[in-house]
Amino acid sequence: MSPVKKSLLTILGLIMATTAALAAMKAMDAEVSPVPPVAGPAVDRQVTVSTEVVQDKVLKGADGRVTVSLNLTAARLPVLDNRPVQAADLVIVLDRSGSMEGRKLEDARQAVIRLLDQMGPGDRLGLVTYSSGVQTRSTLVPLTETNRRQLALAVRQLHAGGGTNLGGGLSRGIDLLMRTPAGDRQRRVILISDGLANQGVTDPVALGRMASAAVENRFTISTAGVGLDFNETLMTAIADQGAGHYHFLEDPRTFARVFEEELQSARQVAAADVAIRIPLEPGVRLISAGGYPVHHDRGTAVVRPGNLLSGQSRTLFLTFQVPTDVEKEITLGRVGLTYRHQDESHTVNAPRPLTVACVPDPAAVMASIKKDFWAEQVVREEFSQLKEAVAADIRDGKKDRAQARIQAYESKQEAINTVVGSGKVADNLSSDVQDLRRQVAETFTGAPAAVAEKKKQVSKSMQYDGYKMRRNQ
Structure with missing residues (x-):
């Protein structure tokens, strides 16, 4: 055996040993194998989709994990006379449990009042608060001067006390949007919490399932954890299932920034309800997608990474697992994208399916890595x-x-x-x-x-x- 090949086998052995060590630890999902193949960019009027297999060969008998780099780029929206491109519907679901007493609740009050000043007459705002129970402070209403004054008054009168019925607040916020016709609006729920869900629905799986109703009804759910005592895993899961964003606010004075970011991003959505769809060949599985949940629908893997904003470019890494018992070329699937723009549905498909080759030579596998x-x-x-x-x-x-x-x-x-x-x-x-x-x-x-x-x-x-x-x- 040549020294070069012996060296490559040694390296591969170390990689495989490392993989075994990680698996024994049971919790680390960092993938050991690098990644997969090529398909040129697919373009329509609003979104460009490009894919690249990071490593287009896998070793026979190995774990069969290959990764695809998926880039999504949105076109820039036109700006008309400096006016907002899109109207926004926001429902704020605010924790007012006893732990919010003092600075946290005061900063939240000021942030909501500041948000009222930034929203236009074509926007709508709803407000839900929760502690042991749930209160609808305002249904989703247009921001006329009268409604602004009434909302500001309701916010100033908020006080803290009681437990944390997060599930009840989330359910009520979702219901406010679902009972109000959307039109061509960008709609989102913003859930705020500084503690652990300890009343009502507390099961993370059930709360995630509740949040998934957002994508079925064309809105998103974002979450913001305040301070150091909330459950970040739960807040992340709700945002992922709701195709929104998760924010960590160690300092409650940054409340205003979260509301402003959510409002501005709602105004700049170029592609809404984005869904990555990959029909999988037999034996092929999509096992991770940049942290987002992977759902399976009749042989098709579906990932919902949220909206694409005007001019935004995002890259996600998709990790597949393929069979490695036989030397052959393996088709992973053909990446497709569905989304909405101006209330119309669009589909973009990559030009060709992604493929990798299962080979017996470790040197060929290492040489196939695209640096x-x-x-x-x-x-x-x-x-x-x-x-x-x-x-x-x-x-x-x-x-x-x-x-x-x-x-x-x-x-x-x-x-x-x-x-x-x-x-x-x-x-x-x-x-x-x-x-x-x-x-x-x-x-x-x-x-x-x-x-x-x-x-x-x-x-x-x-x-x-x-x-x-x-x-x-």
Whole structure:
């Protein structure tokens, strides 16, 4: 056996050993295999879709994971006389439980009043509050001067007290939009919470299922967690199922920024209700899609990454698993996109299906890696997965487990990069990974009370960073 091939086999062995170690840990989903194939861009008037397989060969008998880089780019909307392009319907669902007493509720009040000043007469706003019970402070109403004054008065009269019936508030906010005709409007629910759902519906699966009604009824649900005592996993899941955004507000003074971002993004939607649809060949599975839920509908994988804004470009990494028992070319599927623009439905399909080859030669597999796409996959997708997993370990007090994840990631990427030679990945390993390692160590240093507070702050901040980067938001 030649020295080169022996070296490649050694590297591949290290990669496979690392994979086994990660699987034994049961929680780290960072994919060991790099990624898959090519299809040129597909363009219609509003959206361009391009796909690239990061690695177009997989090793016979290996785990069969391949990743596709999917880029979605929206056209720029015309601006007419500096007027808003689209009217917005917003329903704010605000936590007023006892833990919101004081600064949090006051900042929330001021942020809603400021939002009223920014919305136009063609916009509509609804307000729901919840504690142990749920109150509709205002149905969805147009922002006439009279309605503005009444809404501002209702907001100023809010007070805190009671438990956290988050599910009841979410259900009421959804109902307000579903009972009001949409027209050609961008519609969203914004759910605010600073604590754990402890009354009414509390099951995360049931709350996620509740949020999924949004995509079926052409609106989105965004969430904002305030402070350090809410459940970030739940708030992320609700936003993902509702095709919206998750915001982390460690400082409640940033309430206004969240409302402004949601309003401005509602005004600039170029492609609404975006759905990625991939008819899968037998034996092929889509196992992850940039953190978004993957649904299956009669052999087709469906992912809903939210709206595309005017001029926006987003890249998501889709990871497939293919059979590797036989040497052959494998078709993954043909990526298609459906969306709405100006209340009309559109479909864009990639020009050709994505394919990979199952081969017995490790050197051929390593040589098929496309450096730039692989580097982006590592730094954006896999490192973000690592951060989210480490954040969960920190939250659970598992310092050694977090450090083991980091070491496993570092060993795997170093082994592959010995062959690929990406400067971007080298920088990630020498800088970002070392910073992450130090952050874990520092979080668990100090008196127990200080460590407990740092665990909450660091885990939420780290999870939020990974969430945004992985979804390219």
